[in-house]
Amino acid sequence: MGILQDKNILVAGVTLDTSLGFATAKIAQAEGANVIISNFGRAMSLTRRVIKKLDPVPPLLELDVSNEDHLAGLADALREHTDRIDGVVHSIAFANPETALGGGFLTTPWPDVATAVQVSAYSLTSLTMACKPLFGETAAVVGFDFDATVAWPVYDWMGVSKAALESTCRYLARYLGPEGVRVNLVAAGPLDTLAKRAIPGSEEFNEVWAARAPLGWDTKDLEPAARAAVALLSDWFPKTTGEIIHVDGGVQMTGA
Template identity: 40%
Template sequence: MTTQLLEGRTILVTGVVTTGSIAYGVARRALAQGARVVLTGLERDLEKARSAAASLGVDDVLPYDATDPEAVDAVVEAIRVRVGHLDAALHAIAFAPRAALSGDMVGVDPVGLEKAFRTSTVSYAETARILQRLAPASGASLVGLDFDATGAWSVYNWMGVCKAGLESLNRYLARDLGRLGIRANLVAAGPIHTRAAGGIPGFEDLLDAWAERAPLPWDPHDVDQVADTVCFLFSDLARAVTGEILHVDGGYHAMAAPLRRRDGAG
């Protein structure tokens, strides 16, 4: 009998709201690989999240606001009562007001920016805190969802800044958690059609750029190409990988900008 990749593992997946999200895809693929999955969601999204959970055969979704430090104790206790421990966790939480995603970088309401940073970046450390308190002595795996932050996009703006912070935070978490046997890695996905993507002005321009430049064909409707990589990072196959940003983007990140001849011929 073949052993499944995540057999016997208990995994926390945050951010499942709809069946089209990357988080949902990760939960589905983890279940298929033998894992037990615990889901969390915001209070306002619980009805939709529980509908998505039911389609996975998961009994419930725990309410959890990742921007509230006091919520960590409650969710840790709820997970401890239900499943006892966690072997891995997915951070799939991000938010920015629409005004922060396009236009100029200056003049954006700082209150909205603070919420974006707390939701999209600081909450990754809070997810690490949950995992740290519930991880077995043998260690665990923390994975966050990223969008490449090495350059300035024509869209994305302040969320790009939040993702740059996320990438830096991931390195520091890898440093601090390594002594506990906990790995911290990010998956930088290409553009995927999700509810969150619908809030990005110019998202179709990103898809056009990927179609033109990525060396591998990129399917923006295929969440499994990202979910499978997350499951790999959850597994023992990635036992010596930490502090990494693994790009699942068809190779787009590795391509230089196309050169244009001075005469405009190409």
């Protein structure tokens, strides 16, 4: 039996098989979970092809976390496949690469900042609350983070959004803990995902990790971060909430 045996897990935000969401879904299935996937818009066609690599092929729901109608209908959409959700994986982030990333921090217009914060941070709350009617006595929510304690080159408003995500995680953990809901984040090092490729100049991150990671770092290996997410979804961390688990080869604890 796997550590997620018979648990029902929603993985929100899977586009390609190079995404952390996909890697998490694959390991969750191997650990016995029943997985449901979500995405939205034109990316749905990509997701539909990619999830055929999973066994069994999971149900695919359309969910835009900035769409109030999608959020309002999520519980009913989930009920078509399960009567209970034990875990939620938040693998969602977006910032306009032309204005909010790449060094133009000082001139980014507010609408683009608002979109970045809504999709990348506020959605942890909106997604969790949309799923909450299907939570049982306990549930686990796990999101993916990138260390927001410092200012990174070119990361700009996504860095601000990740800081907001970290704070959102703590407040969700505080308010939902009495209802048996754990909320945690996995702060991964730079990985060659679609999201990273959209950041102008993101190769600078690879240079930092190559020089500073005591355990070494492979930008193509999604498994360590995905395994951490699966562990946090399991019952092996029953009293851990509001935490940020760093899976970055040790860079977060090193000096210059």
